[in-house]
Amino acid sequence: MKKIALNEVMVGMKIARDVNSPRGMVLVRKGATLTEGVIKQLERYDITSVSIEDIEDEKGVEIDPKELEKRKMDQIEQLKPIFVKAEALPWMKQLMDAAATVRARRL
């Protein structure tokens, strides 16, 4: 688990500790995965940092989030040619993105 600034979080990261609004309302529960929508909501509540779970590869070695993001971009480039017939559809783009994330964690 580590605490990182909200402007450094990425979609797909997992929340390691409940995030509360200044008034104590739970905004995001522990274990939730960050999406664009959740990040926007946290910004609206002026949340500046969140605790995220460590990202580990299959051997349990921690991966640097920046390195992971780079790997994910590489995976998207590799997936694009096989997604040419599908990626115009929003849910297929989501699938491509999620597949890239999963593949990147296993490189």
Added chain:
Amino acid sequence: MEEKSFDDILKRLSDLPSMPTIVQEMFKVTSMPNCTSKDVARVLENDQSLTARLLRVANSPFYGLSRKVDTVDRACTVLGLNTVKNLALSVSVMGVFKSKSQEATFDMADMWRHSLGCAVAAKAVFELRYKGGENVFVGGILHDIGKMILEIYMSKEYKEIHELYGEDMSLVDAEMYIIGRTHALVGRLLARKWKFTEAMEEMIAFHHRPALAKVAREQVAAVHIGNEIAKALSLGKSNELFVMPIDKDAWNMFFTKESTLTDTLEVIQDGYTQIEETLDLDGPEGNRGKRLKDGSK
């Protein structure tokens, strides 16, 4: 290009493999109202190699057993009759087509890996909303069975299909152009011949067009989605190059939030890796030897 009549194809397909005796027996025994694990064990133990493969799969981390099972009886108690029945069905059908693979022009083991990927994915997707995805798992294993039949029994025509298929023409369109029927329909013929359930027949027949399903809409949708997920994660190798658009209604049956998607794909990727290792698809009966000989990949 000369067009083949469907009668001609049917004639050639009339010598489709018959259902393995052991699978017939399994269906008979497990449909008896008071079937026990002993009955299942009695049938399975007639085939030692099937039993061994089944137990290896049952002991894979995929099923998460805390203790090793070493008899079919025990596997039935721990995993449940339905799971063991479906595992036996999957493993024995893979056996039938594995032994025929020498005649095919493609790598049968890679095709089975794709089917296994689809099976694991379809089950995980189905279980996001419903219980009991065992049936869907078998549907995933069998969804491309028509391709295997075409590759084996009509290898010449299927080679032409592969030559046509590409950026501008989908595999299904190429199949229609050369033989006038799709692999999904050929699979359906086998499903009828082997007297599969109607749900299983639909999972095979409509995995590209889930909207046509009547009795098993959710199962068919899960297999349809699982097929594309397997391609997106490169689980095994389908002979289809592209990830095709998933039917929107099918997608919406299971995915409402983006967040569950990545988690589901994680589960699928891990499940596939765990179960693939135990199936020994490149084993002595597989075509690793053939691949080495060809010098391909």
